[in-house]
Amino acid sequence: MVPTPTSAVKSKPVVRSAELPGSFMKSLFAGALPADVVFPYPRQDAEARETLDLVLESFRSWARERLDGGAIDRAAAFPEAQVRDLKELGILGLTIPEEYGGGGLSITAYCRLMEEIGHHCAAIATIVGAHLGIGSKGIVHYGSAAQKKRWLPGVAKGDPLCAYALTEAGSGSDAASLKTRAVWDETRQVWMMNGNKRFITNGGHAGLFTVFARTEIRGEDKISAFVVTRDLPGVSTGKEEDKLGLKGSSTTDLYLENVPVPKDNLLGEPGRGFKYAMEILNE
């Protein structure tokens, strides 16, 4: 048989880089493919793959019955019924750690799920992404044990829905120039927060916002991260943005007017907020 290019590639032995006789190129010339160098991403074990397959299958069978991405875009309204279903299916808690009632899915599984959701409806992918991918991650990664216990069981059920509030009218790409400020009030033992955030996904429906604001920490001007819940006085959201696409997703301003943010709502270390903001976006 004349070897085709494909069969020639397949016939190369796959080895691990630790077993290489020399450099990567040398091993290619010797006919060995060090697959872990070319594809260094973590592999899921059999159990995790099986769990993910079940999740994907249950999402797909629901989507076949109940999800019409085109109709959601044409309606240009937040898909309340579908989001309610997602809560019941447990999709809105899939990456929240199991000890708080979530599914404990890995980032790899999350990416695969988002790919599947996006295939059916980009607006739903945006809603789930803002809730799990950015809105609740501050608590998962930097929250104290008490903060996790307080908020994550609800977040895992999609109630409250979460949002991530970094962008402002004058600070988008240059996020570090944000102007929202939280000033420590020694008498009331709260952070008084003032500022406006822009283009906040899930804004009109979220009950919990991870907000980044300037703070004075030991005499220095630093950004800190806070959990701001909608029930706090002075929190409100603006009208829905009329977008060219993703019309079923909610995008609004978030207004913070003399909001007394409790000291227990500060996330992680004071002054580390910008690092947290970038780490959340980068994961």
Ligand SMILES: Cc1cc2nc3c(=O)[nH]c(=O)nc-3n(C[C@H](O)[C@H](O)[C@H](O)COP(=O)(O)OP(=O)(O)OC[C@H]3O[C@@H](n4cnc5c(N)ncnc54)[C@H](O)[C@@H]3O)c2cc1C
């Ligand atoms: C649908 C939608 C949902 C969003 N959801 C959220 C959310 O949930 N939370 C949140 O915090 N934010 C959210 N955003 C905001 C988003 O993160 C910002 O739009 C983004 O950071 C860009 O900021 P900007 O729109 O102010 O554009 P700008 O920063 O003003 O940029 C405008 C253009 O200038 C270019 N540009 C900027 N700086 C430079 C430079 N130095 N050199 C060369 N080119 C440059 C940019 O690439 C871009 O093309 C959302 C935005 C949209 C559209």
